Amino acid sequence: MNNKLIFKYAGAFLLFIIMAQFSCKPTAPGSVSTGDAATRVYVPPGQHDEFYNIVSGGFNGQMSVVGLPSGRVFKILPVFSVHPENGYGYSEESKPMLNTSHGFVPWDDLHHIAISTTNGVHDGRWAFGNANNTPRIARVDLSTFKTVEILEIPNSAGNHSSPFITENTEYVVASSRFSVPLGSEQDRDVPIDTYKENFKGTVSFVKVSDEGEMSIAFQLVTPGVNFDLARAGKGPSHGWFFFSCYNTEQAYSLLEVNASQRDKDFIMAVNWKKAEEYIAAGKGKMVKAKYAHNKEDKRTHTTTSTILEEVLQLDPKELKDIIYFIPCPKSPHGCDVDPTGRFIVGSGKLAALVPVFSFEKIMKAIDDGDFEGEYDGIPVVRYESALHGVVEKAGLGPLHTEFDNNGNAYTSFFVSSEVVKWNVNTLEVLDRVPTYYSVGHLMVPGGATAAPHGKYLVAYNKITKDRYLPTGPELCHSAQLYDISGDKMRLLLDFPTIGEPHYAEAIPASMIKDQSVKFYRIEDNEHPYAVKREMDAKVERNGNQVHVYMSSIRSHFAPDNIEGVRVGDEVYFHVTNLEQDWDVPHGFAIKGANTGELLIMPGETQTLKWKPEKVGIYPFYCTDFCSALHQEMQGYLRVSPANSNVPLKFTLDMILQ
């Protein structure tokens, strides 16, 4: 062998190895914000954000109140989960809010937000949220940022496509992600493999009164598919509601494969005005159902839970023209109606294109009987006849679409981790930006309404990885704020969020901030155990129940020395905050109480129940730094043995008045 040749080859090989060390691996697209991004999101000290962003907390069962464009969190607003830091779900007044037909449920999974609208436009009265696991809808009052009502949804499982609302908040909907057997106990105890015969979906229309009170107007019993998301029609399509559904394969195990077999699933169009006509004509059927309705009384700050016994059902198989199916490719997830109400965007989560349906075309196809068949007795509109067009090569894995005020749509793509901007009329892709990482929901302020406020877009991501300082295996979720006021989307801010945000809505701060309640008027407090003047504070024994009528004002409790309580008693501390000024809450906690604390707002009365089990002196104190003498705001309670004769006694060393 030629030695020279060997050297040549060896040299070339060596060179290759050396070069390989220097040759860089391909660089991934970086994430940079540009130009004046910092000043665009900077809210100077003492100034206010432009938008309130009400963000679902997903598996934390709460909502967070965030400011935009700063991304600052102002409040964690407990809805379906107990919140020991303010006593929600622990105080006697709030416990009934979490009551269900399954008893007290301390947690749920809150996915979607709907801010009330009038004529399709935000009105700033309430925010609704859904409980996915134990089906419920909650209503939050946006003047107090407090959960004031929760309605359980019977005959439902996995209340995912909820709480979407109609144009004038006539209805808020709830529909079942899981189909389940309905009816009597016997009807419900069936083998899982009888899914096709026995499992049904339901879509509930919950009426919202002018005062906000919710009641189930009717339930549609549907074929056993999985409902995913929904949007109401608006403008020309007002009177209709659109629900995406998947698993038209009717699989009941290994859904990731078995429910991904058909090329198209459906968007279900519901003519709810038609349903109202049937009800007026007496075609509904009252069926037995058991579900809780929990509502807070403003005057007593106390929630009452009522178990309701029946619900009105309609069967669209018999009552024609209520529902129609529209084929939609690849297990649709998002189902979004544009601001004009003329177009419905379906997002097949396994698709590479985004179909856009035309409401006029759907109506024409229905009028012409232009159906491609039936699915479980329900007419299926011909796909091509309903289609306005498709957004080609938009991205991979479209999930959700929001809209701006200039006729553009923004679709999130989970798989390709990006937001794509396209024109609703021309279906032309205009711009795309990466998200960090794998965006789920996205949100434009007012983007779900007839008049989007525009300006910003927030992407709520499912994967965080390296975006922030690491905190062990469990990370926060990340969100990105984009400026959408120009032709190109621009990344402005990247910020961590609370829980796992799914959908969120944003509303101009000016629509809410001036109606924000500063404190509750003590004159309006009708709580039966309220103490309106310090001199009325007292302790009463009723059998083994001891009721402490306690007042709190800077910087003392009245009474602050209590004796005569015995082991085995049930002690109720009814604490009234006598302050009548903004931002002066008082807290209350007593040693050994196996509950949360109380955080009592000015003018409010809240009750902590406590069962002392050991003899001794128990200190209690104010937990919210209320004043310069907050550390002095404390008291003692003496617990004597069960058989003791220590008389009931309470004192306050009154220094004033």
Place this chain on the structure above:
Amino acid sequence: MKKISPLSRLLLFISAIIMVVLYYVPFWQILMWAPQYPEWLTMKIWLNRLSGDVEIINGLNHYIGMKHIKPEMFPELKIMPYIVAGLISLGLVATAWGRKAGVWIFLGILIITGITGLVDFYLWGYDYGHNLDPRAAIKVPDMVYQPPLIGTKTLLNFIAYSGPDIGGWIVVVTGLLVIAVLILEKFKYKISNRFPSMKGWLGSR
């Protein structure tokens, strides 16, 4: 003695009758600012009542042992409506009488009432600021909390301002109108000689 001119009568009438507004607006205000109260605390004094953040001010002042402000501690709130009614009547009587002496008497009583009011307010403020509960939680040696009579004063973490409210300014206008009448009476013939068209309003010698 000659009567005052028709214009003077009109001005005198207006000066008296505008004081009716005092029954509908506060006449004095106390404003307080502190880092914790960027929105300002206010106390408005009316002829017969107090309004504003009186309870909040009481809540704060109890730390330094100041008295609890309540309407009962001010007998003035019972008599002031009558005093103002008296002033209005006096002005109207002076208008009807139409003599310069009446104008002087009205001005004199107005000034005496005003000074008496300020002295009374000062004495209350002195007592309120000095007469403290010995058991108060916060004691600052040699510190007194007398509110300013008129103007601004810093009291611990508070900036306190005291001054007329709408009603107070109306009384000032009343006084100025009465003084204007006296000036007008002095120069009325000069003016009417210069502007003959005003003779009907001012009279002529």
